[in-house]
Amino acid sequence: MKAVYGLYPDGQSAQQAFNRLRAAGVATRDITVLSAQPMEDFEFGNLDKATWMWWFACLGGLLGMSAGFGLASLTETSWPMNVGGMPVFAWWPNLIIMFEMTMFGAITATVATLVVSALLPNRSRTLYDPEVTEGKILIGVENPPDGSIPDLERTLGSPLGARVKTV
Amino acid sequence: MAADLDRCTGCGACVVACHAENNISTVGAGQAAIGRAKHWLRVERYWEGDFPNVGLKFVPVMCQQCDNAPCEPVCPTYASHHTEDGLNAQVYNRCIGTRYCANACPYNVRFFDFFNPSWEKPLQLQLNPDVSLREVGVMEKCTFCVQRIRGTQIQAKAEDREVRDGEIQPACVQSCGARALVFGDLADPESEVSRLSRSPRGSKLLEDLGTQPKVNYLSRQSQA
Amino acid sequence: MTHPSEPRINNDLLRPLLLTSWRFYLLIALFGAFVLAGLVAWFSQMYFGFGISGLRWPVYWGFYITNFVFWIGISHAGTLISAILRLVNAGWRRPVTRCAEVITVFALMIGALFPLIHLGRPWLAFWLFPYPSERLIWPNFRSPLVWDFFAINTYLTGSVLFLLLPIIPDFAVVRDKSTGLRRKIYGALALGWRGTPKQWHRLETAMQIMAIAIIPVAVSVHTIVSFDFSMAPVPMWNTAIFGPYFVAGAIFSGIAGLIIAMAVLRKFLHLEDYLHPVHFENLGKLMLVMGLLWGYFVFNERLVTYYGNEPAEMAVFWRTQRESFAPLYWTMVICNFVLPLVLMGIRRFRTITGCVIASFGVIIGMWLERFLIVVPPLGAKYLPYSFGIYRPQPAEIAITAATFAAMCLLYVLFAKVVPIISIWELKAGEHPSPSLIPPATEEHPLGELHL
Numbered sequence: 123m124k125a126v127y128g129l130y131p132d133g134q135s136a137q138q139a140f141n142r143l144r145a146a147g148v149a150t151r152d153i154t155v156l157s158a159q160p161m162e163d164f165e166f167g168n169l170d171k172a173t174w175m176w177w178f179a180c181l182g183g184l185l186g187m188s189a190g191f192g193l194a195s196l197t198e199t200s201w202p203m204n205v206g207g208m209p210v211f212a213w214w215p216n217l218i219i220m221f222e223m224t225m226f227g228a229i230t231a232t233v234a235t236l237v238v239s240a241l242l243p244n245r246s247r248t249l250y251d252p253e254v255t256e257g258k259i260l261i262g263v264e265n266p267p268d269g270s271i272p273d274l275e276r277t278l279g280s281p282l283g284a285r286v287k288t289v
Numbered sequence: 290m291a292a293d294l295d296r297c298t299g300c301g302a303c304v305v306a307c308h309a310e311n312n313i314s315t316v317g318a319g320q321a322a323i324g325r326a327k328h329w330l331r332v333e334r335y336w337e338g339d340f341p342n343v344g345l346k347f348v349p350v351m352c353q354q355c356d357n358a359p360c361e362p363v364c365p366t367y368a369s370h371h372t373e374d375g376l377n378a379q380v381y382n383r384c385i386g387t388r389y390c391a392n393a394c395p396y397n398v399r400f401f402d403f404f405n406p407s408w409e410k411p412l413q414l415q416l417n418p419d420v421s422l423r424e425v426g427v428m429e430k431c432t433f434c435v436q437r438i439r440g441t442q443i444q445a446k447a448e449d450r451e452v453r454d455g456e457i458q459p460a461c462v463q464s465c466g467a468r469a470l471v472f473g474d475l476a477d478p479e480s481e482v483s484r485l486s487r488s489p490r491g492s493k494l495l496e497d498l499g500t501q502p503k504v505n506y507l508s509r510q511s512q513a
Numbered sequence: 514m515t516h517p518s519e520p521r522i523n524n525d526l527l528r529p530l531l532l533t534s535w536r537f538y539l540l541i542a543l544f545g546a547f548v549l550a551g552l553v554a555w556f557s558q559m560y561f562g563f564g565i566s567g568l569r570w571p572v573y574w575g576f577y578i579t580n581f582v583f584w585i586g587i588s589h590a591g592t593l594i595s596a597i598l599r600l601v602n603a604g605w606r607r608p609v610t611r612c613a614e615v616i617t618v619f620a621l622m623i624g625a626l627f628p629l630i631h632l633g634r635p636w637l638a639f640w641l642f643p644y645p646s647e648r649l650i651w652p653n654f655r656s657p658l659v660w661d662f663f664a665i666n667t668y669l670t671g672s673v674l675f676l677l678l679p680i681i682p683d684f685a686v687v688r689d690k691s692t693g694l695r696r697k698i699y700g701a702l703a704l705g706w707r708g709t710p711k712q713w714h715r716l717e718t719a720m721q722i723m724a725i726a727i728i729p730v731a732v733s734v735h736t737i738v739s740f741d742f743s744m745a746p747v748p749m750w751n752t753a754i755f756g757p758y759f760v761a762g763a764i765f766s767g768i769a770g771l772i773i774a775m776a777v778l779r780k781f782l783h784l785e786d787y788l789h790p791v792h793f794e795n796l797g798k799l800m801l802v803m804g805l806l807w808g809y810f811v812f813n814e815r816l817v818t819y820y821g822n823e824p825a826e827m828a829v830f831w832r833t834q835r836e837s838f839a840p841l842y843w844t845m846v847i848c849n850f851v852l853p854l855v856l857m858g859i860r861r862f863r864t865i866t867g868c869v870i871a872s873f874g875v876i877i878g879m880w881l882e883r884f885l886i887v888v889p890p891l892g893a894k895y896l897p898y899s900f901g902i903y904r905p906q907p908a909e910i911a912i913t914a915a916t917f918a919a920m921c922l923l924y925v926l927f928a929k930v931v932p933i934i935s936i937w938e939l940k941a942g943e944h945p946s947p948s949l950i951p952p953a954t955e956e957h958p959l960g961e962l963h964l
Binding site for chain 3: 242
C-alpha cells in the first residue's frame, strides 16, 4: 500500500488540510481521516454519518419478537399441558418472553450492524499511524495516483504544525 | 377424597401405610429433628379451647390435588402438571429441583430429597415394585396412590367393566381403622365421596386461596 | 482543577495494565482462595447431597436465592446507571461508566450462577433452555423461572456488549502502546479499529441504541426476579408492589456497589485525578434519592399489609417486626434508610469517606432485605402446624463468601487487562471546543457542578 498523510495537532489544522485536499481535487471518499476521539465539532468528523443502524435494530427487534412468539405459541400448542388451570396459550407470560426476545434481537442486530458496517470492511484500507493514539489527527490519501505524491505532500504540509509522511 | 374429622383418631396408621406403599425413605432421627422428614401425609394436631375445656382435633393433610394448583405453573420443566383425570402429577425424572413448587404450595405438602434414599437391611426387601425410587434433588409428594388407581383401571378394563365405587383404595384409606378417609370419583354424583362432599359439614382447607382443592374435610362436631 | 493532558491520560490509565506489582498477585491469591473454598463447598453439596445446606421443610429457599436476588440487584449498578447518564449526556459520567458496566457484567454472572447452585439437580439445568429435545419436551413458558432464564440471558448479552463496544477504541490504544504478544492479542481484540469518522459515528449510534434498549431490559430483569416471589400464593409475597420495589432496591444497592468499587480503584490505582469527590457526591445524591424511594416502598408494603390484617400475612408481618426476625429487620431499616439519609442528606458528610460508609451500610441492608423477603414468609405459611425455621450451614456461608471474593477477583483481573476508565470518552470530554457547541448541549466541566 502506498499512502501520503499528514499528522495534525488539533482539529483546526486538520480541517484546513482536509479543505485543501478537496480544493486540490481529491474526492471526499478517497480521504482517510483518523482520530483518537470523535471529532464532531469539525466537518471532517461528520463524514459517513448516515446509517441504517436504527432500522436494522428495529428489524432485529421484530425478528426477535416473532421468534419469541413462535417459540412460545408453537411449543405450547404442539404439546398442550394443563398447569394450574391456566390457558394452554397464555398471553401474559408469553408477552414477557416476546419482550425479552425483542430486546435480544434489537441488541444483537445493532452490534452485528456495527461489526459488519464499520469494523470488518477496514481490511482493504489499512493506513494507520500509532501517533493517532497520542492525540494526533491523521488526514491522508491511500493509493494516490502516480506522480501526484509531491503535490499531495505540499498540500498536506501547508497547515500549521503539520507533519507529512509518505509510506 | 373426603376426610371425616369426627372419625379421625390421630392414630397415624395412614402415615405409616403411606411410607410403606410409596417407598418414602426415612431420613433418620437427626434429619427428621431439623424438619426433613418426608411425610406425604401428616396428621396435624390442634388444641382447641382454653384449659380446662380443651378439645383435641386431628387433621390429616396430604396433597390436596388442587384444580388450580399453584405448584404447577411455576415449574419450569412441566415436572409438576395436571393429568387429564385431574390429578396433580409429579414427574420425578423431569424434576430439576428448583423447589419452587414447594414454596408455592400453601399446604406445605411437597417434600425435597436432600440425600439419596437408603434403607437399612432387610427393609429394602419391603419396597413396593410399583413405585419408583426418587434420587437426591427432586421433589416428591402424595399421588393419591396413582399406581393403585392405574392398576385398578387396567384391571377393570381387562374385565370390560367400569371401576366400582370404593374399589380404588389408596394406602391411607385402606389402613384407616376408623374409616375417616374415603376415596372415590368426584365426577360421579352417586359415589360415596360425592355424597360426603355435599355434606353441610364439608369444607376445604384454605378454600379462600382459590386453589380449588379436591379433599373435603367434614368438620368435627363431637367433643373429646 | 487540573485536567490531565492527553499523553498523561494514556499513561495513567494504562499503567495498571503494563506494570504488575506483588500486591496484585497477593490479591489474586487471597480472593482465589475464597473462590476455591466456595467451589469446594458447591461440589461437596453435589457429591454428598443437598442436605449439607441448611434448607429444610418448609423453608426451601434460603441463602442461595437471597444471594441471587442480591447480585442481580447489584448488577443494576452499571448498565442502568451508565445508560441513563449516557442518554442525558451527563458530562461527569465519563470516568464512571466503565467501572459501573463491569460491575453489571460480573454481578450478573455471579447472580446467574445461583439458580444453578440452588438446583437439586444442577446437571440437568439445560432443561430450562428451549432446545428441541428428542421427545420435544419444551420448557414451561408460564413459569417465572423460565422468564428469569430469558430475561437474564438478554440482560447478560446486552450488558456484555454494552461494556465491550466502548472498549474497542481503548483496545486499539493498548495495541499501539504495547509490544510483542500483548500487541498481537490487543490488536485482535481491537477488531481493526482505526478511528475513522465512520467508525466513531457507528460506535456512538450503537451505544445510543444499546442505552435505549438496555434500560427497559434492566427494569424487566428485576421485575421478573420479583415475579419469582409475587407469582406464588405465599403471605407477603403475593403483592403487586414487588416489581417497582425490587427495581428501586436494585438500583439502590447497585449505586452502593459502584461507590465502593470506585473508591477502591481511586485509592489503589491512584486515579485521584480522574475520580473526583464530585463523582462520589453526585452518586451519593443519587443514592439518597433511591434510599428515600426504598423507604417509601417499604412503608407502602408494610402499611397495606397491616391494614389488610389478613391472618397469614400478619403472622409474617409480626415475625419480622417484633419476633424472631426483628433484630435483622431493624438493622435493615437503619442500614438502608437512617444511615444513608443522615450521611447523604447532610452536605458535610457527603465526602468520599461518608459515601463509602453509607454504601457499606446499604450493601448490608439490601442483603438483609432480600433475606427477609425470602425466608420469614416461607417459615410461616398459612397452616401453623407447618411453620418452620431455617439455619444456614457452612456450605451456604462459604459459597456466599466466595461470591463476594469472586466479584473482587474478577474486578481485579479486569482492571488488569482493560483500562478501567474509558480513555477515549475521557479525552472526548476533556476537549470540547466551546465555540462550536450550542449552549444547550454544553457540558458541565468537572468540579463546577452544584446541584
